[in-house]
Amino acid sequence: GAVVSQHPSWVICKSGTSVKIECRSLDFQATTMFWYRQFPKQSLMLMATSNEGSKATYEQGVEKDKFLINHASLTLSTLTVTSAHPEDSSFYICSAPTGQGQETQYFGPGTRLLVL
Amino acid sequence: EDQVTQSPEALRLQEGESSSLNCSYTVSGLRGLFWYRQDPGKGPEFLFTLYSAGEEKEKERLKATLTKKESFLHITAPKPEDSATYLCAVRGSNYQLIWGAGTKLIIKP
Numbered sequence: 001g002a003v004v005s006q007h008p009s010w011v012i013c014k015s016g017t018s019v020k021i022e023c024r025s026l027d028f029q030a031t032t033m034f035w036y037r038q039f040p041k042q043s044l045m046l047m048a049t050s051n052e053g054s055k056a057t058y059e060q061g062v063e064k065d066k067f068l069i070n071h072a073s074l075t076l077s078t079l080t081v082t083s084a085h086p087e088d089s090s091f092y093i094c095s096a097p098t099g100q101g102q103e104t105q106y107f108g109p110g111t112r113l114l115v116l
Numbered sequence: 117e118d119q120v121t122q123s124p125e126a127l128r129l130q131e132g133e134s135s136s137l138n139c140s141y142t143v144s145g146l147r148g149l150f151w152y153r154q155d156p157g158k159g160p161e162f163l164f165t166l167y168s169a170g171e172e173k174e175k176e177r178l179k180a181t182l183t184k185k186e187s188f189l190h191i192t193a194p195k196p197e198d199s200a201t202y203l204c205a206v207r208g209s210n211y212q213l214i215w216g217a218g219t220k221l222i223i224k225p
Binding site: 001004006042043044046091093095099103104105106107108109110112 | 147148150152157158159160161162165203207213215216217218
């Protein structure tokens with residue numbers, strides 16, 4: 001199957017700092033990538049759709065100025081959590097579609113963010 | 117409104133005890149139903165995509181089936197390493213992906 005990587009796998013930062021998370025498609029090109037957030041014992045919550053060459057599309061209730069997304073190339077999308085606060089602590093996962101009709105999403109391993 | 121409901125929330129089985137997980141859905145114009153496995157602290161791992169009623173797919177001890185209203189993930193003679201949370205998602209004609217809450221499967225040796 002297709003491989004998606006994320007970096008870093010975990011990060012601890014102080015409140016008020018910014019954190020950048022990278023998502024890469026390793027063996028395929030992705031014009032679209034998705035960013036999810038997952039709280040403990042809950043399912044995935046779509047935050048935004050990252051589009052190569054254009055602005056990201058954010059889901060209702062997600063602050064675009066807080067969660068900056070840049071789709072720099074056909075294999076790289078980044079999520080920057082700006083001025084992070086403890087309530088931003090969560091598990092962030094990216095995915096990219098590929099395969100028949102681009103219907104199936106392949107997920108990265110996730111990034112655990114802890115804001116102190 | 118598009119909706120996905122998974123049941124049960126949690127399932128404990130003895131090693132070798134076969135069972136099924138359910139994913140009931142309501143969607144306009146199904147474009148695909150997806151099963152994923154998620155281990156704690158990791159991203160979901162793709163298992164199957166089903167596109168139309170009557171379709172079945174198998175992988176090792178897992179078999180996924182699809183009707184017009186629901187999908188089953190059958191697990192045959194499970195092993196402890198099959199323990200995980202199994203997620204179901206559907207995509208409708210609006211291209212949105214709707215996720216179920218998942219079923220936590222625990223296989224005891």
